[in-house]
Amino acid sequence: MTARIGVVTFPGTLDDQDALRAARLAGAEAVSLWHRDKDLKQVDAVVLAGGFSYGDYLRAGAISRFSPVMETVIEQAKAGMPVLGICNGFQILTEAHLLPGAMLRNNHLHFICRDQKLRVENATTAWTSDYEQGEEIQVPLKNMDGRYVADERTLDELEAEGRVAFRYLDMNPNGSLRDIAGITNAAGNVVGLMPHPEHAVEPLVGTGRTDGLGFFTSILKKLVTA
Amino acid sequence: MARVVVDVMLKPEILDPQGQAVQRALPRLGFEGIADVRQGKRFELEVDGPVDESALARIHEMAETFLANTVIEDFVVKVEESEEGAAVAGESK
Amino acid sequence: MARVVVDVMLKPEILDPQGQAVQRALPRLGFEGIADVRQGKRFELEVDGPVDESALARIHEMAETFLANTVIEDFVVKVEESEEGAAVAGESK
Amino acid sequence: MTLDTVKHAAGTPDVSQPWKELGLKEDEYARIREILGRRPTGAELAMYSVMWSEHCSYKSSKVHLKQFGEKAPESDALLVGIGENAGVVDVGQGYAVTFKVESHNHPSYIEPYQGAATGVGGIVRDILAMGARPVAVMDPLRFGAADHPDTKRVLPGVVAGIGGYGNCLGLPNIGGEVVFDSCYQGNPLVNALCVGVMKHEDIHLAKASGTGNKVILYGARTGGDGIGGVSVLASETFDSTGPSRRPAVQVGDPFQEKLLIECTLEIFRENLVDGIQDLGGAGLSCATSELASAGSGGMRVELDRVHLRDATLSPEEILMSESQERMCAIVEPGKVDRFLEICEKWDVIATVIGEVTEGSQLEIFWHGEQIVDVPPRTVAHEGPVYHRPYERPSWQDALQADDANKLARPANSDELREQVLKLVASPNQASKSWITDQYDRFVQGNTILAQPEDSGMVRIDEETNLGVAVATDGNGRYAKLDPYAGAQLALAESYRNVAASGAKPLAISNCLNFGSPEDPAVMWQFAEATRGLADGCLELGTPVTGGNVSLYNQTGDTAIHPTPVVAVLGVIDDVTRRTPIAFSEEGQLIYLLGETREEFGGSAWSQVVHDHLGGLPPVVDLAREKLLGEILISGSRDGMIDAAHDLSDGGVIQAVTESCLRGGRGARLVVPDGLDAFTFLFSESAGRAVVAVPRSEELRFTDMCGARGLPATRIGVIDGAAVELQGEFSLELSELREAHEATIPGLLA
Ligand SMILES: Nc1ncnc2c1ncn2[C@@H]1O[C@H](COP(=O)(O)OP(=O)(O)O)[C@@H](O)[C@H]1O
Numbered sequence A: 001m002t003a004r005i006g007v008v009t010f011p012g013t014l015d016d017q018d019a020l021r022a023a024r025l026a027g028a029e030a031v032s033l034w035h036r037d038k039d040l041k042q043v044d045a046v047v048l049a050g051g052f053s054y055g056d057y058l059r060a061g062a063i064s065r066f067s068p069v070m071e072t073v074i075e076q077a078k079a080g081m082p083v084l085g086i087c088n089g090f091q092i093l094t095e096a097h098l099l100p101g102a103m104l105r106n107n108h109l110h111f112i113c114r115d116q117k118l119r120v121e122n123a124t125t126a127w128t129s130d131y132e133q134g135e136e137i138q139v140p141l142k143n144m145d146g147r148y149v150a151d152e153r154t155l156d157e158l159e160a161e162g163r164v165a166f167r168y169l170d171m172n173p174n175g176s177l178r179d180i181a182g183i184t185n186a187a188g189n190v191v192g193l194m195p196h197p198e199h200a201v202e203p204l205v206g207t208g209r210t211d212g213l214g215f216f217t218s219i220l221k222k223l224v225t226a
Numbered sequence B, C: 001m002a003r004v005v006v007d008v009m010l011k012p013e014i015l016d017p018q019g020q021a022v023q024r025a026l027p028r029l030g031f032e033g034i035a036d037v038r039q040g041k042r043f044e045l046e047v048d049g050p051v052d053e054s055a056l057a058r059i060h061e062m063a064e065t066f067l068a069n070t071v072i073e074d075f076v077v078k079v080e081e082s083e084e085g086a087a088v089a090g091e092s093k
Numbered sequence D: 001m002t003l004d005t006v007k008h009a010a011g012t013p014d015v016s017q018p019w020k021e022l023g024l025k026e027d028e029y030a031r032i033r034e035i036l037g038r039r040p041t042g043a044e045l046a047m048y049s050v051m052w053s054e055h056c057s058y059k060s061s062k063v064h065l066k067q068f069g070e071k072a073p074e075s076d077a078l079l080v081g082i083g084e085n086a087g088v089v090d091v092g093q094g095y096a097v098t099f100k101v102e103s104h105n106h107p108s109y110i111e112p113y114q115g116a117a118t119g120v121g122g123i124v125r126d127i128l129a130m131g132a133r134p135v136a137v138m139d140p141l142r143f144g145a146a147d148h149p150d151t152k153r154v155l156p157g158v159v160a161g162i163g164g165y166g167n168c169l170g171l172p173n174i175g176g177e178v179v180f181d182s183c184y185q186g187n188p189l190v191n192a193l194c195v196g197v198m199k200h201e202d203i204h205l206a207k208a209s210g211t212g213n214k215v216i217l218y219g220a221r222t223g224g225d226g227i228g229g230v231s232v233l234a235s236e237t238f239d240s241t242g243p244s245r246r247p248a249v250q251v252g253d254p255f256q257e258k259l260l261i262e263c264t265l266e267i268f269r270e271n272l273v274d275g276i277q278d279l280g281g282a283g284l285s286c287a288t289s290e291l292a293s294a295g296s297g298g299m300r301v302e303l304d305r306v307h308l309r310d311a312t313l314s315p316e317e318i319l320m321s322e323s324q325e326r327m328c329a330i331v332e333p334g335k336v337d338r339f340l341e342i343c344e345k346w347d348v349i350a351t352v353i354g355e356v357t358e359g360s361q362l363e364i365f366w367h368g369e370q371i372v373d374v375p376p377r378t379v380a381h382e383g384p385v386y387h388r389p390y391e392r393p394s395w396q397d398a399l400q401a402d403d404a405n406k407l408a409r410p411a412n413s414d415e416l417r418e419q420v421l422k423l424v425a426s427p428n429q430a431s432k433s434w435i436t437d438q439y440d441r442f443v444q445g446n447t448i449l450a451q452p453e454d455s456g457m458v459r460i461d462e463e464t465n466l467g468v469a470v471a472t473d474g475n476g477r478y479a480k481l482d483p484y485a486g487a488q489l490a491l492a493e494s495y496r497n498v499a500a501s502g503a504k505p506l507a508i509s510n511c512l513n514f515g516s517p518e519d520p521a522v523m524w525q526f527a528e529a530t531r532g533l534a535d536g537c538l539e540l541g542t543p544v545t546g547g548n549v550s551l552y553n554q555t556g557d558t559a560i561h562p563t564p565v566v567a568v569l570g571v572i573d574d575v576t577r578r579t580p581i582a583f584s585e586e587g588q589l590i591y592l593l594g595e596t597r598e599e600f601g602g603s604a605w606s607q608v609v610h611d612h613l614g615g616l617p618p619v620v621d622l623a624r625e626k627l628l629g630e631i632l633i634s635g636s637r638d639g640m641i642d643a644a645h646d647l648s649d650g651g652v653i654q655a656v657t658e659s660c661l662r663g664g665r666g667a668r669l670v671v672p673d674g675l676d677a678f679t680f681l682f683s684e685s686a687g688r689a690v691v692a693v694p695r696s697e698e699l700r701f702t703d704m705c706g707a708r709g710l711p712a713t714r715i716g717v718i719d720g721a722a723v724e725l726q727g728e729f730s731l732e733l734s735e736l737r738e739a740h741e742a743t744i745p746g747l748l749a
């Protein structure tokens, strides 16, 4: 028996096929979910994939956050279902207030696509348990609105509770406060990050690294042994 | 049909690189004397029906939950009046 | 220090995908009765010194050559007065 | 308000019409009257004028482009040839690939962001219309001088527009070009390429057949975009309240296009369309007349059914509108409901605007009144054809006589070193990552190679690892010196780039960017370049599948350099065998393949060091290119080479520097016997590449080259953290990297 991982397609989602592929490569049953359906098709975990849902119009993630599927995702996430938001998915999670803070235009005002080094700062979340605490990984990063901001109190709280899950190393590609690349909720089931682990799951393709596969094997182990 | 405007600006404590980029460019273009620039969004809503208190309340709610992200942005809702005296309209050639 | 506001909007005949996307989302969020939405930019300039006619003329020029792309956008320059009566300021919690 | 109906036109033969303002020549207008047997209505005049424009009718270039068909090499690979939206190539395993380059030069000068963005949008719809899923884009670009103030306006806008649109569509940008030259100052070239993949059975064509089939317009609403000229017409036909101002600039909505792509692919999957056409230049005029012209029957369109963004549009303007993100499909009546359902699913507006009729005319109605009644072929396919006069320009001889080989060369090792640094830091040779990092190259998860590799490569089948590679090249400096050779050199370079990455070149697309066809000198350049390209394709065995012509790229009397941009598509059976450019294994041997001669005409060195353009471009030897390609492909397939980089502008030193920086390893080089250091480093002889050969493979590799008759010279070894030329100089990688990478950000950031 394996776990069912759902990947939501919003209008304008781009990396849904990649996330489905990554889930499959990790050994999960990959399930497509549609933004208009509240039904999550009995998946055990959900990935909100990257892209430009609704063209990033208004604010990245702002329109998708109000879709029918998100009603169920929000409800289930609060009840403990694992949810991973990648890039646009992370933006949707902050807009939905499942994760604190907000994403703004990169400080240099350009889209940036690069192979980015990260440190896994929290290897205990549902999506990171296959990494070592402090492990350095390299995965593609590509975004326009990747600058993570939150007020000082929230930032201090995140740090204190170990909820900064990933930090940029070597260079901060977008001006994110405290080099934050990704965060988790207090329960560790909802994780969001800007870089794209689903693009780093096969040798040769993309940057040729497989450092991102751990997200998908982490969740699979958790779900299958649960 | 009446027009309601919602202005959305980043909160003062949030870094505004777009505004900064504009401000930094100004002296190079020969415009001195601008101490600060902030860039935000302006929404012009064409409202069906009267813009009474209840309509304004609804638009206020819309701004708060949707047009602005109040984690980072402030907003102001205004009923558009005819162009004020001080306004200088720009035309393109 | 005085504040001058430059509002930049896409010309009416130019497609505004952002405004359109916002408008189409509104009914889904339960907001009916908004016939059209246009989204533009708002620049708040803090001006050193007096905002006299010559300062305004300079800002007008700045708006025309730099802040707005007059191929596709119109702009309006306004001296900001204290909040008008009709305005409802939004606060965030 | 008087509607200029067909009936009204027939009864008012003497009304004077603004054919001149619409860009028609007197005899063209006369011909329209002759075809119709009466004066055209306003709507008909609008259609003819735009469809007979240079842009849509290829009236100046047609007689030359014919050669691509006439001289086409035998090829089993070509499934659909020139004439459709894009050609289709068989790549095996039941897959077909379609690709095409197009220009959006003029709009990108006026409004860089939107001009470039809608350029990407347009080429993507072309590919989609063939039935293919778009899988990658590329962007060959040319700008004025790197340090010119206007370049600072144009380049960032163009790049942001290409990125803004392509990134939002989820199409990896896998390559392109950035060239600076003051000849492009007022005429930047923004070419865009798209590649799409489909199964053979999914190929769709732009034709309307089957009486009773419905014509469905779907996608964005129609606004007044890009119809500038036609407003004259509207204002003549309508009373004084007339139309409001019409935007000359089209604004793109990539989100809408993404929906259009997904919606269209779902429609294809369910086999719901008989014919399909994208809406690009000339909008509905083009789509309806082309569909009807290529089909078997006639077509009837109710124009008032078109969903409008601007209710004040006149029928002429609706016909002419170039609003983006629209498609037109021919659908059997029984399939219409399902078609509309899929559109609804994707939030795409769709409207049945007409049907295929038994007759042979294209008939268009406006609120029940007929405003168009034309034979569609006369609009779409039988436009005017010009045999424009051409003549070798008087200055050509003097230009060629101004021999670059005679320019002062570096006098000593220090100067040589200095010139190397200057070359790799020059805007044309410098790293373009400031630009390419604004493009998503990872999306879709199939990118095998992307910038700064020799060609872009994507996997098209996850199970079998089948992939395709594409490169684009063009060198206006070479073409200026000799347009025939220049076009062949562009072809050869692009071919070489594809082969260097390990893929087998199969087919060509091109974008021919030239000045005014009314100038006999420009027309000569055009004639020479097309002849060169057609001859070259014949010799290489790679047919031209399609392309695009952009004329009138000039400021006043000064034309841009003739700039044929050539795209070569190749196939690779197993992408795990792809060859990267990176020198990454310490100790591997560096071989130079091909022959190096003293060839500096049009070279990067002559431009960077002497600001010079003169002499003759490198000699073309296509048989050699073919042989080199075969060696590069076999070497890669059989594991004999681990890295390869083609040589082009900048010569050996440029290529070695790029390969070293990419792999993070240094190289120790020696000047081969019979060459001097300067010629070895900077010559731009064609038909060459550098490769990295594992020591264990050296013998096998040199034997293969020897047996096939390809000169292979060992020029060094991958080693250390510097590029060193024995007895001459050493340059630390860090210094080279700084020089190579700082230039573009320094100019633009
Ligand atoms: N505008 C661009 N968009 C995408 N890739 C580009 C662009 N310009 C250059 N590149 C990439 O940068 C690399 C170097 O370009 P170039 O020197 O022109 O290559 P070559 O000389 O091998 O044709 C190539 O991988 C090319 O595809």
Ligand SMILES: [Mg+2]
Residues within 6 Å of the ligand: D453, D454, D455, D497, D645, D646, D648
């Ligand atoms: Mg190359």
